Amino acid sequence: MSPNALVQMIRLTSAAVVLTLSAPSVSVAAAAGPTVHVTGGALRGTSSGGVVTFRGIPYAAPPIGALRWKPPTPPVGWRDIRDASAFADSCPQGTANGVFANPSTTEDCLYLNVSAPADGFAQPGKRAVIVWFPGGGLVGGSSSDYDTSALVTTGGVIVVTVNYRVGALGFFAYPALDTEPHESGDYGIMDQQYALAWVQRNIAAFGGDPANVTIAGESAGALTVLAHMVAPGSVHLFARAIMESSGTPTLLARAVPPIAVAETTGSKFAAAAGCADVDCLRGLPADKIVATQSAFRFGLIGGQNTPLPTGFHQAFTTGAYAHVPVLTGSNHDEWRWSVANAELVSGKPLTDERYPTALAAFYGAAAAPLIVAEYALDAFPSPSVALGTAETDGYMACGTLKLATWISPMVPVYEYQFDDETVPMYMPPVSFPYGAAHTSELQFLFPRFHGGSGSVHPLGPGESTLSGEMLRYWTNFAKTGDPNGRSLPAWPKFVPGSQDILSLAPAATSVITNFDQQHRCGFWDSLNDF
Secondary structure: OOHHHHHHHHHHHHOOOOOOOOOOOEEEEOOOEEEEEEOOEEEEOEEEOOEEEEEEEEOOOOOOHHHOOOOOOOOOOOOOOEEOOOOOOOOOEOOOOOOOOOOEOOOOOOEEEEEEEOOOOOOOOOEEEEEEEOOOOOOOOOHHHOOOHHHHHHHOOEEEEEOOOOHHHHEEOOHHHHOOOOOOEEHHHHHHHHHHHHHHHHHHHHOEEEEEEEEEEEOHHHHHHHHHHHOOOOHHHOOEEEEEOOOOHHHHHHHOOOHHHHHHHHHHHHHHOOOOOHHHHHHOOHHHHHHHHOOOOOOOOOOOOOOOOOOHHHHHHHOOOOOOOEEEEEEOOOOHHHHHHHHHHHOOOOOOOOHHHHHHHHHOOOOHHHHHHHOOHHHOOOHHHHHHHHHHHHHHHHHHHHHHHHHOOOOOEEEEEEOOOOOOOOOOOOOOOOOOOOOOOHHHHOOOOOOOOOOOOOOOHHHHHHHHHHHHHHHHHHHHOOOOOOOOOOOOOOOOOOOOEEEEOOOOOEEEOOHHHHOOHHHHHHHOOO
C-alpha cells in the first residue's frame, strides 16, 4: 500500500466511529456491589474511595489450542452475574528484578479492567476514556500493575487497562502461519484492536464516551500506540494518543522488520523449540515457549500480511498516520534503567575497560569510537552514568524530539521531559543514582507503581504536588486534546525550531527550550540515518 493510499484510508476510517451494538445497560446494587451489563453478560464489580472498578472482563476468547497464533475471537457469554472483583492472569512471560509484571504461563489472559467515578456511575454519560496498554518490552507487562484510581478521582475520567499477548505468542512470524487465511504476525496489536472495539461497544454503560477515547502507554506500551497511529484497522477507534518513552527513529525503523526477516527469526525459534511445523508449535506448552523465546528478540512484526502495512518512519514522514492530538515525552535519564538492570543481573558495575564494548554492543562497532569521544569518561562520575547518558540521548531523548518534529506540523503535539532527579525507584539500589530513569514517572500517574515485584517507596511532598499536576495534565488532555488547565503552569504546543518542552520537576515545572543541547541531538542526528 502506498503512503498516499494509506493516508486516504486513514482519513476515511477516522471519520466513521460507528457503534455496531446498542449501548448496554447499567445498574447499581448497593449491597452486592455495582453491576453493569456488557456484551456477553452482566458483571459485578467493587466500589471504594469514589471509584467503581470491574476487573478481569473477557474481551476475547482464550487464545489456546487451535486459537494460538490466530486473531482474537469473541469470548463465550455467561448467564449469571459474573464476579469482576479480581484481576485475571497476566499473559505468558518471564521477567526478573521486579521489572514490569511477574512471570506467567497462563494463555487464558485476554482480559481488561475498567475503573470509573462512582459519582454518577449509574447514569451513563459522556466521560473521557483512557485506554492504557502496559509496557514490558513487548515480552512482558500486565494490566494488574497499574492502580488507576488517581486518574479516575483527579480527572473524572474512565480508565481501561488491557492485557495483550506478548513475546513469541504475541509477535511471531512463521512461513506456514503466514500462509493461513488470517492476518498474522502482530497478534498483540490485534488483541489491542479487539479491546478497543470492545470499548466502542461497551464503554457507554460505564458512563464513557466512545467518541472520546485516548490510547496511552509507556515504553513498549507507547510503541504500540505508535503502531495504532499507523494501522488502518485502528485509527477509527481512538481520538487522542499519549506516548511515554516511546523510542527513537532508529528503534522505529527496527521495530517493523521486513516479513522475510521476521519469518527467519520465527523459523530459528521453531527449530530451537524442536518444531518443524505449525501443529508442533501449537502443541508446545506455554512455559516451553517462554523459556525458548529468551534467546530471541520478538517485537512488532512487519510485512504486507500483518496489521501494519508500512514501517513507522515512512508513515510518520509522509503523513500516513492518524491525525489526532498527541502528548508525548521522555525522562531525563531514561536508559540508566537499562544499565542498572545489567548490573543487577551481573552483580558487577560497568568498568572503564568495558565502556567501549558496551557502547559497541548497543550502537554498533562503527559508531562506538565516535560516541566514546563525544561521551568521554572523564566527564562523568562513573562509566555507568556515561553509558546511561549516551544510551538515553541516542536511543530515547533525541528520538522523541525527532518524532515531535515530524508530526507537529499536522497535529497538536505537547512534549514533556520528566526531570525529577531524586525520584524514588522501585528497583534495588545499584552503584550509581538512577536519576529520572525509565518508568520512574509511572508512580506519579499510577500510585505505588512498583513494576510487578519491586519495592514501593512513597513520594515526597514536592513529588506529590508534581503528581497532582501530571494527573491533571494527562486527564485534561484526554478530555479536550489540550493538557492546560486552571492553576497549572502553561504547557505550550511543540513547534519545530522553538522546541518548547515542559520540564516536569517538583516545585519547578516550567518550559525549557534547550532540550536538543541537553541531549546532544545534533551529534546523534549526524550518526543516525534520519
